[in-house]
Structures are given as structure tokens and as C-alpha cells.
Amino acid sequence: MPVLKNVRHMLVAFAVAMSAPAGALAQPVLKIFDSHLHYNVEATSAYSLDSVIELFRRNGIGGIVANSRPNRGSQMLVEAKAQGLWVVPFIRPYRVPSDVQNWFNDPAIYELIETEYKRGYYKGVGEFHLHGEEYRSPWVKKIVDFAVERDLYMLAHSDEQAILGLFSLNPKAKVIWAHTGFSGPEARVREMLDTYPTLWAELSYRSGISNGRGISAEWRDLFARHANRFLLGSDTWVNQRWSSYESTMREYRGWLADLPADQARLIAHGNAERLYGGKIEP
Numbered sequence: 001m002p003v004l005k006n007v008r009h010m011l012v013a014f015a016v017a018m019s020a021p022a023g024a025l026a027q028p029v030l031k032i033f034d035s036h037l038h039y040n041v042e043a044t045s046a047y048s049l050d051s052v053i054e055l056f057r058r059n060g061i062g063g064i065v066a067n068s069r070p071n072r073g074s075q076m077l078v079e080a081k082a083q084g085l086w087v088v089p090f091i092r093p094y095r096v097p098s099d100v101q102n103w104f105n106d107p108a109i110y111e112l113i114e115t116e117y118k119r120g121y122y123k124g125v126g127e128f129h130l131h132g133e134e135y136r137s138p139w140v141k142k143i144v145d146f147a148v149e150r151d152l153y154m155l156a157h158s159d160e161q162a163i164l165g166l167f168s169l170n171p172k173a174k175v176i177w178a179h180t181g182f183s184g185p186e187a188r189v190r191e192m193l194d195t196y197p198t199l200w201a202e203l204s205y206r207s208g209i210s211n212g213r214g215i216s217a218e219w220r221d222l223f224a225r226h227a228n229r230f231l232l233g234s235d236t237w238v239n240q241r242w243s244s245y246e247s248t249m250r251e252y253r254g255w256l257a258d259l260p261a262d263q264a265r266l267i268a269h270g271n272a273e274r275l276y277g278g279k280i281e282p
Helices: 002-019 041-046 049-058 072-080 099-105 107-117 132-136 138-149 160-169 186-195 217-229 239-243 245-256 261-276
Strands: 032-037 061-066 086-091 124-130 153-158 174-177 199-202
Touching: 032 245, 032 261, 041 072, 041 239, 049 061, 049 072, 049 245, 061 072, 061 261, 072 086, 086 107, 099 107, 099 124, 099 138, 107 138, 124 138, 124 160, 132 138, 132 160, 138 153, 138 160, 153 160, 160 174, 160 186, 186 199, 186 217, 199 217, 217 261, 239 245, 245 261
Parallel strands: 032 061, 061 086, 086 124, 124 153, 153 174, 174 199
Antiparallel strands: none
């Protein structure tokens, strides 16, 4: 009888294995670190903390950079201490939507950053919006120096001029270029990464990576040269981005599968682990 029982168990296990999707047993799902995520006040009222943590679990998200308007949303994610989720909080210099337009000229924002930093767990400042010559504000200079002195990253939603301006204010700045500028020549992105070793590029909303038949030749070359400088992000700036979160991650995994495995791992989570000094759970 025990022999027949063991045989039955073996047959069931074999049937389950044969019915699994092709490749499902070959390797685990590639974990992703979401380096640009907002849990804004509009999202906290529409999506419970438990529901977003479950969303991360379903999509193989092992870590996030949380930056929210106001910062309470990021604090909630930190305080949840969700198993298997590494939360890296950034200080968002926004209290209300209108701060987007004038934060860089508002001394109260500098005070907000100083106050939030005292919580002791922030790794960066941003996401903030800065364009053209707005970086010339003396308050931006103070914030950049504040970040450099405390070894903080800056997540900048900026055009090229403002990115270069941040480095002109302090060459030791550590800048993550949100959306990698959205568009523009890949060759120019390469030049900027070549020139500024403390510049990283986050890829949400970035156009031209995939041409429908796989990664474009220009981006394939760029990833081969600078695989250690790119990060992935969801940019859940409005609730619709939460609704499409799963499709965003499927799109990332689609073109990551078209890269050499070592490059894919760096972009998916390895670079974030190196920058923020931690490790996501396998």
C-alpha cells in the first residue's frame, strides 16, 4: 500500500510539472526594483496600503523608491514593514500640487526638506521638476549642497539644461534623471553618462527603447555600454498609473528578456541595490 501511495504522488507531481507553462520551472521571475514610485494622497484614498503591497507581490517587485505628495504616503510604506519589500524613501519637496510650479523659489520647501531629513531614513530628494535656468535659484543651490553633504541622491524630472545645471552647482551631486529626459538622441544620453559618473537614468515613459520587434539597435548599444547606470520605474503620479501597473511591469520584462542576463539583472534590480546599499529578497 505505501508503495502504491508513493507512486500516486509521483504521478501527480509529474502531471503538475507537465501542465506548467513552458519555462516556468526553468528560472524564477526576475525581481524588479521600482525606482520611481509615488503613493500620493489621491492614491492613498483609492488604493489601500494592503492592496498596493499585494500589487507589488503579484508583480515581483522586491523594492521601491517611495516619493510621495505629501511625504506621508512614503512614510506609510516605510512603516508597513512589508515582508519581501525593501522601501527606500526620498523626500518629496511637494506638499500640494501647486508646489510643482514654485518649489525652487520657496524657502519653506528647504525647511520641509530639513525637517523630513531628521526622520533618519531618507536616501534622496525628489522627484522634483526643474527646467531650463530654474536651477539658478539660490534655494536650488542650497538643496543640492544639502544633498551632497548628506550623501543623498536627487531624482530630477528635468530637461538636459537643468540636469547640467545641477552638476554646475555642485560637481559631486548624485543625480537620477527621471524618464531619461523622455526623448532625445540616444547618442546624447551616452555622452552625458560618459561625462558624469554620478548620473543615472530612470526609464519610465522613455520612448524608443523597444521598436515592437525587440530592443532598438541604439538602445542595445547604450545598455551594453552603460548597463550599470539604468533604473526602472513605474511613476505612479496619477491613479491611472496604478491601474496600469501590471502592464507597465510586463512591458519592462518583455524587453529585459531581450537583453543578456547580466545586463537585465543590473537594470531590473542590481543597480538599485548598489546605489542604496541593500539587497532585495530572491
